[in-house]
Amino acid sequence: MDFSLTKEQVLFQQMIKDFAEREVKPLAAEVDEQERFPIETVEKMAKIGIMGIPIPKQYGGAGGNNVMYSMAVEELSAVCATTGVIVSAHTSLCAAPIMENGTEAQKQKYLPKLASGEWIGAFGLTEPNAGTDAAGQQTTAVEEGDNYIINGSKIFITNAEYAHVYVIFAMTDKSKGTRGITAFIIEKGTPGFSIGKKEKKMGIRGSATCELIFENVVLPKENMLGKLNKGFGIAMKTLDGGRIGIAAQALGIAQGAINETVRYVKERKQFGRPISGFQNTQFQLADMNTKTEASRMLVRKAANKKDQKVPYSVDAAMCKLYAAETAMEVTNKAVQLHGGYGYTREYPVERMMRDAKITEIYEGTSEVQRMVISANMLK
Amino acid sequence: MKIVVCIKQVPDTTEIKIDPKTGTLIRDGVPSIMNPDDKSGLEMALQLKDEKGAHVTVITMGPPQADLILREAYAMGVDRAIHLTDRKFAGADTLATSHALAGALRKIDFDLLITGRQAIDGDTAQVGPQIAEHLDLPQVSYLEDLKFDGEKTFTMKRHIEEGYQMLEVEAPCVVTVLSSANNPRYMNVGGIVDAYQKEVEVWGFNEIEVDEKNLGLKGSPTSVHKAFARGLKPAGELYEVETDEAVGIIIKKLKEKFILN
Numbered sequence: 208m209d210f211s212l213t214k215e216q217v218l219f220q221q222m223i224k225d226f227a228e229r230e231v232k233p234l235a236a237e238v239d240e241q242e243r244f245p246i247e248t249v250e251k252m253a254k255i256g257i258m259g260i261p262i263p264k265q266y267g268g269a270g271g272n273n274v275m276y277s278m279a280v281e282e283l284s285a286v287c288a289t290t291g292v293i294v295s296a297h298t299s300l301c302a303a304p305i306m307e308n309g310t311e312a313q314k315q316k317y318l319p320k321l322a323s324g325e326w327i328g329a330f331g332l333t334e335p336n337a338g339t340d341a342a343g344q345q346t347t348a349v350e351e352g353d354n355y356i357i358n359g360s361k362i363f364i365t366n367a368e369y370a371h372v373y374v375i376f377a378m379t380d381k382s383k384g385t386r387g388i389t390a391f392i393i394e395k396g397t398p399g400f401s402i403g404k405k406e407k408k409m410g411i412r413g414s415a416t417c418e419l420i421f422e423n424v425v426l427p428k429e430n431m432l433g434k435l436n437k438g439f440g441i442a443m444k445t446l447d448g449g450r451i452g453i454a455a456q457a458l459g460i461a462q463g464a465i466n467e468t469v470r471y472v473k474e475r476k477q478f479g480r481p482i483s484g485f486q487n488t489q490f491q492l493a494d495m496n497t498k499t500e501a502s503r504m505l506v507r508k509a510a511n512k513k514d515q516k517v518p519y520s521v522d523a524a525m526c527k528l529y530a531a532e533t534a535m536e537v538t539n540k541a542v543q544l545h546g547g548y549g550y551t552r553e554y555p556v557e558r559m560m561r562d563a564k565i566t567e568i569y570e571g572t573s574e575v576q577r578m579v580i581s582a583n584m585l586k
Numbered sequence: 587m588k589i590v591v592c593i594k595q596v597p598d599t600t601e602i603k604i605d606p607k608t609g610t611l612i613r614d615g616v617p618s619i620m621n622p623d624d625k626s627g628l629e630m631a632l633q634l635k636d637e638k639g640a641h642v643t644v645i646t647m648g649p650p651q652a653d654l655i656l657r658e659a660y661a662m663g664v665d666r667a668i669h670l671t672d673r674k675f676a677g678a679d680t681l682a683t684s685h686a687l688a689g690a691l692r693k694i695d696f697d698l699l700i701t702g703r704q705a706i707d708g709d710t711a712q713v714g715p716q717i718a719e720h721l722d723l724p725q726v727s728y729l730e731d732l733k734f735d736g737e738k739t740f741t742m743k744r745h746i747e748e749g750y751q752m753l754e755v756e757a758p759c760v761v762t763v764l765s766s767a768n769n770p771r772y773m774n775v776g777g778i779v780d781a782y783q784k785e786v787e788v789w790g791f792n793e794i795e796v797d798e799k800n801l802g803l804k805g806s807p808t809s810v811h812k813a814f815a816r817g818l819k820p821a822g823e824l825y826e827v828e829t830d831e832a833v834g835i836i837i838k839k840l841k842e843k844f845i846l847n
Contacts, residue, residue, distance in 0.1 A: 275775075
């Protein structure tokens with residue numbers, strides 16, 4: 208058993224930490240405050256290959272692995288959770304299902320553009336009445352000659368406003384429930400496809416979360432991803448991978464909050480000494496760090512299992528559950544240790560606390576993760 | 587065009603602390619990085635490669651762990667990496683180092699040799715110019731910018747105390763580059779994935795062309811007399827006065843220190 212990073216991963220960590228510190232951190236407060244999608248950061252990430260980390264070289268990607276990808280989301284999220292989720296949704300939720308389920312023609316068409324970051328990817332499963340109950344899809348795809356006609360809408364779609372390609376799900380056979388859902392690839396600008404309302408969110412405020420609207424969208428059959436009526440399985444498998452990304456995001460938020468707090472408690476003086484001298488501070492920090500490191504081990508284990516191509520669904524659920532709840536707890540403590548200053552927008556920990564909350568909700572709530580974990584125990 | 591860039595692994599001096607008791611550097615746990623001036627020199631070479639096409643080789647002299655900066659250079663886009671390492675090179679000062687590097691460079695064909703101006707651990711700025719002397723090549727130090735006409739002439743912008751000097755120099759030549767010349771690129775992710783698949787050529791004394799007496803401790807005339815931590819500056823004097831009076835005080839103080847007559 209070896210817990211150490213490979214040589215390549217050590218080199219990668221050096222680069223991504225440096226990139227996050229110099230290119231991403233300076234924009235984090237502004238991106239949050241103005242609810243602005245950091246398109247300039249995406250361009251910089253694209254240039255050095257961050258938008259295509261686990262995509263094979265033959266499709267224009269970096270040919271890296273999921274451990275490296277999770278490290279990227281972690282380090283980006285440690286300074287800006289918005290930037291972390293942009294990469295996570297693009298990679299795990301759009302490029303990955305095309306890579307795993309696409310035809311060779313679909314892979315050739317979409318992966319090089321996604322890997323180079325020329326195109327941004329998004330994923331549309333959630334609907335107003337189909338959240339955790341993903342089987343309640345009301346978006347429909349009706350066969351008509353060589354095409355499918357798509358009608359309906361999706362909500363809470365990360366990257367929506369800036370994406371060029373979307374993996375979406377629609378009912379092709381309502382009578383079959385989950386066995387009647389099919390996945391499709393749809394490009395921006397397809398007639399009848401439009402972006403709706405932009406959400407005003409508590410956290411990750413720069414990530415351009417919007418509604419997708421389909422009004423008699425004509426999609427050729429070659430845009431079907433995977434087989435007819437096999438969409439539910441594709442969605443669930445995609446979310447398994449996505450959970451590693453979100454867990455890495457949560458891990459990064461927690462680590463970022465620790466980094467800020469360690470600096471603050473050494474500087475902040477009360478009762479004539481830095482507050483780092485008080486045992487309460489020390490014990491809080493010890494707990495924050497231990498849980499964050501435990502999250503990291505779970506994330507890396509799940510990512511490594513995915514790299515080894517062994518089943519990892521339960522590991523993904525566990526790392527997402529634990530890292531998300533840890534992020535919430537750690538950011539809460541970070542604000543507490545900052546006192547009144549921590550509650551202001553002068554310090555980044557209040558943003559981190561708002562950003563952390565979503566990790567307990569999207570790509571499967573903590574309750575869903577508990578269902579996945581316990582179902583595997585009791586089967 | 588063939589370019590060689592000399593790079594050095596140094597402790598990240600922004601992370602270094604001084605032991606208050608002994609006055610020596612605490613090197614434990616301090617990360618090692620590619621020297622910033624050298625990295626800008628490498629970026630200059632890679633920009634020439636992007637614009638005009640060039641074959642870029644990096645070379646470093648150092649202990650086995652210096653391999654890391656050669657992998658980093660591969661991930662940034664260089665074509666060849668050479669690691670000079672041998673017990674015979676150990677204990678070298680700038681002169682012995684420049685002899686070893688020159689010995690290796692005699693074995694490599696190049697049109698342009700780039701070094702950083704100086705390393706942040708020693709701040710001597712000697713190795714680049716010394717290499718040029720050993721190889722009997724023209725040298726231009728403190729470079730801010732360099733353009734290539736595509737044939738054999740470089741136009742160079744050199745930083746001098748009062749401003750800039752513009753020069754035209756023919757290949758082959760040696761230049762030393764300032765870190766202010768550019769913003770070095772990040773390693774490319776795909777390049778990182780491949781960095782350890784590529785070969786780093788390891789050269790020792792037997793692979794280079796140099797007189798052994800010029801190497802290592804024997805070839806190093808520099809001896810360190812004493813190392814000490816610079817004392818803290820005393821607190822300044824603070825005057826809260828109107829501008830006119832402030833000017834008077836400043837002039838008086840400068841005269842006291844014989845900075846003004």
